[in-house]
Amino acid sequence: MLKLSNFIGGEFSSLEETYIDSYDPSTGKVYAQIPDSSEHEVNLAVEAAQKAFQTWSKTPSSTRAQIMYKIADILESKLDEFAKAESKDQGKTLEFAKNVDIPRSIYNFRYFAGHILHMEEKATVMDNIALNYVQRSPLGIAGLISPWNLPLYLLTWKIAPCIAAGCTCVAKPSEFTSVTAYMLCDVFKQAGLPEGVVNIVFGKGPKAGQAIVAHPKIPLISFTGGTVTGKKLNETCAPLFKKVSLELGGKNANIIFEDCDFEKAVDTSISAAFSNQGEICLCGSRILIQKSIYNKFLEAFVPKARQLVVGDPRDPKTKVGALISKQHMEKVLEYIELAKQEGGVIECGGKRKQLDGEFNDGYFVEPTVITNIKPSCRVAQEEIFGPVVTVHPFETEEEVINLANNSRYGLSCSVWSENGRRARRVAESIEVGYVWVNCWMVRDLKVPFGGVKESGIGREGGEYSMNFFTDQKSICLAN
Numbered sequence: 001m002l003k004l005s006n007f008i009g010g011e012f013s014s015l016e017e018t019y020i021d022s023y024d025p026s027t028g029k030v031y032a033q034i035p036d037s038s039e040h041e042v043n044l045a046v047e048a049a050q051k052a053f054q055t056w057s058k059t060p061s062s063t064r065a066q067i068m069y070k071i072a073d074i075l076e077s078k079l080d081e082f083a084k085a086e087s088k089d090q091g092k093t094l095e096f097a098k099n100v101d102i103p104r105s106i107y108n109f110r111y112f113a114g115h116i117l118h119m120e121e122k123a124t125v126m127d128n129i130a131l132n133y134v135q136r137s138p139l140g141i142a143g144l145i146s147p148w149n150l151p152l153y154l155l156t157w158k159i160a161p162c163i164a165a166g167c168t169c170v171a172k173p174s175e176f177t178s179v180t181a182y183m184l185c186d187v188f189k190q191a192g193l194p195e196g197v198v199n200i201v202f203g204k205g206p207k208a209g210q211a212i213v214a215h216p217k218i219p220l221i222s223f224t225g226g227t228v229t230g231k232k233l234n235e236t237c238a239p240l241f242k243k244v245s246l247e248l249g250g251k252n253a254n255i256i257f258e259d260c261d262f263e264k265a266v267d268t269s270i271s272a273a274f275s276n277q278g279e280i281c282l283c284g285s286r287i288l289i290q291k292s293i294y295n296k297f298l299e300a301f302v303p304k305a306r307q308l309v310v311g312d313p314r315d316p317k318t319k320v321g322a323l324i325s326k327q328h329m330e331k332v333l334e335y336i337e338l339a340k341q342e343g344g345v346i347e348c349g350g351k352r353k354q355l356d357g358e359f360n361d362g363y364f365v366e367p368t369v370i371t372n373i374k375p376s377c378r379v380a381q382e383e384i385f386g387p388v389v390t391v392h393p394f395e396t397e398e399e400v401i402n403l404a405n406n407s408r409y410g411l412s413c414s415v416w417s418e419n420g421r422r423a424r425r426v427a428e429s430i431e432v433g434y435v436w437v438n439c440w441m442v443r444d445l446k447v448p449f450g451g452v453k454e455s456g457i458g459r460e461g462g463e464y465s466m467n468f469f470t471d472q473k474s475i476c477l478a479n
């Protein structure tokens, strides 16, 4: 049985006393044990991070970048190993882990290593009175907390800008998916990352996570996860005046006009709905389709959803793997039952997928398409975070803008139209942090990423991440 240990001050610790079982979602069997860390381990990690901050914050950016490029290179040389581990730990297909999770994790380090080599600060001359310039300094020890859906991808999306900026950190991945974070610690050692710059403490949210969030020596918290957790976390941080970045849930509209590139819209909508079993915060889980092509869309979309192979995540034919946990699978199935009660028609799927042999107890759910449901129903309003989409007709541009904005979330949206002016008009009217026109999940790490409403606070990516992890002091020099 794989047994993880915390990574504190550059060493794998041996202090752990209690452990949490970690399941392989495709088999439903325990295969690893995760330290159930408490405040004590978090305190040790903070001490190590504090010590490391003294030197790392003053280390030249060229040296920090060099180490980060090395981390990326080592990770790349182990891409297959990491992809296999991520797939086993999370239930996602090996193909997805190989093509999305791990490449993006590598790119996170490369991107921010490059970014700090090219950063410039402005100085402004104020008539003949003064010169102003900005002194940028790393803020200290960051608490980094990440979810289970894109484990290494989202953890490194925080660690990379944090250490690039000269901060040190105490990070905690989800207790459901800790294995690749543990493997990454070895990469840090091999790359020569000084001890204590990154400390990883494993464990549960309300215990280890809460200890990080409440720690008085951690002035900034970057969190990605559910909206309910984000709210709790913010309640702890606000009275302590902590700087907070919250990347939370979504219920993203996928708006398809009659003048779209139909085939591309259908194919991309399949990916937007079912990639990673629908367990991506950016998934297009509310499809809003113009009435004139509503039937044509369903005739093309539903058979494609039905044909998606659900099964062994390692099999290259598989497109939909296992959901993260039994509890989450049950939640997704409850939403499907609720849809029926709300008058919904299940066009395809709607059930747990029972597989044979070693996958008999795996947490598989069939890709499910639901129609005939009011946009105000719970199923169309709440984040299901599984392979489930609702499809709704609309007639006018004005109507669809209202439908899309009728959500407490505001993370992302896709708009499909070959009419550039319309696409732009709609994109500019949707209350979200990111709109994709004629595409989905095309990510440029330079641009701001984040949500509005209950999808979060703050922006990450490029200079936005740098602004989060650093303090900017204005210095005014009089003539």
Ligand code: NAD
Binding pocket: 145, 146, 147, 148, 149, 150, 154, 172, 173, 174, 175, 203, 204, 205, 206, 207, 208, 209, 210, 213, 224, 225, 226, 227, 229, 230, 232, 233, 247, 248, 249, 250, 280, 281, 383, 385, 411, 451, 455, 456
């Ligand atoms: P979650 O909120 O349950 O957990 C996220 C992390 O927070 C985990 O590491 C967990 O251990 C920790 N945590 C839980 N309670 C805590 C507490 N009281 N104090 C401190 N830490 C705590 O979320 P999840 O179920 O792991 O992830 C799914 C959610 O994440 C979905 O809502 C999804 O939309 C969201 N998400 C958002 C983005 C984004 O970029 N906006 C990206 C991915 C996932």
